Amino acid sequence: MNALIHQYPCLSDNFGVLVHDPATGATAAIDVPEAAPTLKALAEKGWTLTDILVTHRHADHVQGIPEVKARFPAARVVAPAGEADRVPLFDIKVKEGDTVKVGSLESQVIETPGHTIGHIVYWFEGEKLLFAGDTLFSLGCGRVMEAPMAVMWDSLTKLIALPDDTQLYCGHEYTLSNAKFALTIDPGNEALQRHYAHAQALLAAGKATLPVALGLEKAINPFLRAENAAVQKSVGLLGKPPADVFAEVRERKNKF
Ligand code: ZN
Ligand code: FE
Numbered sequence: 691m692n693a694l695i696h697q698y699p700c701l702s703d704n705f706g707v708l709v710h711d712p713a714t715g716a717t718a719a720i721d722v723p724e725a726a727p728t729l730k731a732l733a734e735k736g737w738t739l740t741d742i743l744v745t746h747r748h749a750d751h752v753q754g755i756p757e758v759k760a761r762f763p764a765a766r767v768v769a770p771a772g773e774a775d776r777v778p779l780f781d782i783k784v785k786e787g788d789t790v791k792v793g794s795l796e797s798q799v800i801e802t803p804g805h806t807i808g809h810i811v812y813w814f815e816g817e818k819l820l821f822a823g824d825t826l827f828s829l830g831c832g833r834v835m836e837a838p839m840a841v842m843w844d845s846l847t848k849l850i851a852l853p854d855d856t857q858l859y860c861g862h863e864y865t866l867s868n869a870k871f872a873l874t875i876d877p878g879n880e881a882l883q884r885h886y887a888h889a890q891a892l893l894a895a896g897k898a899t900l901p902v903a904l905g906l907e908k909a910i911n912p913f914l915r916a917e918n919a920a921v922q923k924s925v926g927l928l929g930k931p932p933a934d935v936f937a938e939v940r941e942r943k944n945k946f
Contacts, residue, residue: 692711692712692713692794692795692817693709693710693711693795693814693817693819694709694710694712695707695708695709695710695819695859695901696708696710696731696735697859697898697900697901698727698728698730698731699727699863699898700723700724700727700728700754701723701724701750703862703863703864704721704723704724704750704751704861704862704863705723705859705860705861705862705863705898705900706719706720706721706722706723706724706727706728706731707719707720707721707821707859708720708728708731708732708735708737709792709795709814709819709821710735710737711792711793711794711795713793713794714793714794715737715738715740715793716740716741716792716793716794716795717732717735717737717738717739717740717741717792718739718740718741718742718743718792719739719741719742719743719758719765720743720745720812720821720823720859721742721743721744721745721751721752721823721861722742722751722752722753722754722755722758723750723751723753723754723861724753724754725754725756725757725758726754728754728758729757729758729761732762738762739758739761739762739765740762740764740765740766740792740793741765741766741767741768741790741792742755742758742759742765742766742767742768743768743790743792743797743812743821744767744768744769744770744777744780745770745809745810745811745812745821745822745823745824745825745861746770746773746805746806746808746809746810746823746824747769747770747773747776747777747806747808748806748824750861751823751824751861752777752778753778755767755777755778755779756778756779759779766781766782767779767780767781767782768780768781768782768784768790769781769782769783769784770783770784770785770801770808770809770810771783771784771785771808772785772801772803772806772807772808772809772810773806773807773808774808784799784810785799785801785810786799786800786801786810787799790812795814795816795817796814796815796816797812797813797814797815797819797821798812798813798815799811799812800812800813800848800849801845802822802823802825802826802845802846802848802849803836803837803841803842803845804825804831804832804834804835804836804837804841804842804845804846805823805824805825805831805832805833805834805835805836805842806824806835806836807836807837809823809824809825809832809845810823811823811825811826811849813852813856818853818855818856818857819856819857819859819901820849820852820856820857820858820859820904821859822849822858822859822860822861823860823861824860824861824862825845825846825849826846826849826858826860826907826911826913826914827860827861827862827864827865827868828858828860828864828865828868828889828899828900828902828907828911829864829865829868829869829871829872829882829885829907829910829911829912830864830865830868830871830872830911830913830943831846831911831913831914831940833944834940839933839936839937839940840933840937842936842940843916843932843933843936843937844933846913846914846936847932849904849914850908850914852904853904853905854903854904854905854908855903855904855905856903856904856905857901857902857903857904858900858901858902858903858904858907859900859901860900863898863899863900865889865893865899865900866889866890866893866899869882869885869886869889870946871912871942871943871946872886872910872911872912873886874942874946875912875921875924875925875939875942876910876912876915876918876920876921876924877924878920879909879910879920881906881909881910882909882910885906885910912939913936913939913940913943916932916933916935916936916939917932917935921935921939922935925938925939925942926938
């Protein structure tokens with residue numbers, strides 16, 4: 691648990707995150723939604739960028755890379771193998787099971803196709819950190835645009851399997867609108883009601899709602915709860931396969 695984390699807002703609702711290893715001085719950016727706030731964050735911290743870990747190819751996650759790399763030419767751009775060709779200036783491609791080091795910190799690559807076909811997330815097991823990009827949000831999940839719903843459900847089950855005390859970081863601050871939808875699916879969930887109030891208070895104080903404990907998300911995020919009877923019943927699919935329940939919840943969110 692030696693990593694230092696700095697999260698900062700980018701664009702209208704994206705997050706940038708820096709992961710710093712004090713032992714070696716290495717610093718990774720998780721995606722680069724926007725160059726200026728990323729360079730400012732690095733300058734404020736006095737950290738030298740050594741790595742850029744890309745979750746997926748969408749512009750709001752990679753468009754800041756060229757400008758940041760011009761300032762830190764040695765920074766290595768790590769890109770998902772499934773879509774690396776569409777990530778600017780990528781240096782290496784990584785796939786499921788690969789290890790990505792940031793100085794002495796180690797992360798594992800988990801492939802989570804669905805939002806995009808090549809989407810990956812980075813899990814720092816020793817640091818109990820998960821950088822989920824646009825696969826998983828607090829109380830939500832990414833729009834499923836490039837794979838069948840069942841494939842996205844498989845991706846989410848990989849994240850459900852991670853330890854409860856993992857800190858979840860995401861690509862966007864969508865918690866409030868996600869909470870409003872989640873309450874339509876799971877209105878009797880008291881932990882969800884409490885977290886909605888907590889998130890509102892954080893935002894009112896000008897703070898981010900992320901990170902959040904993955905264990906809490908498992909208890910309140912309807913997209914992770916396709917096996918829960920209350921969620922199944924709420925969408926009229928009690929006892930049905932979780933992939934079908936997930937698909938129905940996601941369809942309802944698309945129309946919400
Ligand atoms: Zn995206
Ligand atoms: Fe995004």
